[in-house]
Amino acid sequence: MLDWNPALYSRYEDERTRPARELLARVPLTEAARVVDLGCGPGNSTELLVQRFPQAQVIGTDNSEAMLATARARLPQARFQSSDIAQWTPDVAPHLIYANASLQWVPDHATLIPRLFAALAPGGVLAIQMPDNRSEPTHRLMRELAAVAPWKEPIGDADRLRTALQPLGGYYDLLARDAETVDVWHTIYQHPMDSAAAIVEWVRGTGLRPFIDPLPEALKASFLAEYERRLALEYPARADGKLLLAFPRMFIVARRHP
Template identity: 50%
Template sequence: MKDWDAGQYLKFEDERTRPSIDLLNRVPLGEPRNGVDLGCGPGNSTELIVKRFPSARILGLDSSPDMLSKARKRLPGLAFEEADVATWEPKERFDLIFANAVLQWLPNHANLLTRLVSFLADGGCLAVQMPNNLDESSHRLMRQIAQAGPWAGKLAPAVEAREAIGSFDDYYLWLRRTGCSVDIWQTTYVHPLDGAAAIAEWFKSTGLKPYLDLLTGEEQEEYLRRYRGEIAKAYPLQSDGKVLLRFPRLFFVARRP
């Protein structure tokens, strides 16, 4: 994919930061020595970690130069590195590995989690949040419009860009096999937004991005026009003119013995 757009992502910063707050609140660590924020984005989640654990040495990691640029401006005293989580090989072990809304883009979670747990120090925590919304109207409509339009062939790779994440049972099994204790849960957030156009704006920086990256400017406009039209049918206006975006997210905190 093309580089992520930090400005587009931050249009909904408050809503996007809530899951990081909820995840961090369940991390059972007192005074960790160090931590890493995988897929740190523009630094909004990293900032939360620093405030929670002010004495810890925190590293931010992301594959996007634009996201890292925003993160460095936000937290100029912190270290940020450009790296791909899929191939990342740290030189040290961490007391906290924090991964908010990033692992859903990677395949083979059974092996991925085993690898990430191996980077934890004894007693360390792997804290993860992933969107679990591929069956929601917002994402089903992305795929339907991609497959029904004149761009169907061009967008075939985008339809498969994100695999469905595992079940509670899957993550519990994979993490218990590593010897970790596991706290796992799901929360469905309900975001009141300003109409169908706002839902499209929300996903332009995430779920829609693999589709839009493959289209020309004119095709992007037409795809988004169709998407907004279908979204307006799927998300009816409330009495105050808002629409309610349902957004399920799966969480777990695994602690290495």
């Protein structure tokens, strides 16, 4: 898969940062010396952490060099490191591990989530937000198109392209035995969008990338055209002419015993 495009991702930065703020608002820490932003992207979520914990050592990690370069330019006071979340381990136990819209790309949550939780300092917090939109038309249509010619062969198995999430209760169970507290909740955001083309632009920065990156230019163009046509059928215009994009997200905040 090609590297991420920070400029494309940031076109909807306000909408993408809103759940990051709401996740951080539920973190039950008054102070933290060491904070890690796992999958920091262009630094929009890391900036929230720097503001919330100004005395902390804040480290952002990502596997995209383009995202890391944008984050470093945005926040020279923070540290940024290249890492793969699936193999990441901290040098020193953090007081907060914060993963906003990143763990949905990482497999084997039954192993990953307890491992991240165990890496915390005593009294530390694991805070996670993940898009839970695989069943929404935006993502269902990606898989439907990827399963038919002429796009099927170059894309391959569409189901492998993103981790299937557990129900909220499953994540609660992964953490509850060892945690002091576990807070889980689900929010469905409703984003007014100007057109089906605007929805395509939104998902091109994230979930659509693994589908279109393997395609040659001609097939990429035909995939996007058919995808936009089908989106227009799924998202009717509202009273003001806009389309309402439902975007479910899952939140998990767990604290270790002191």
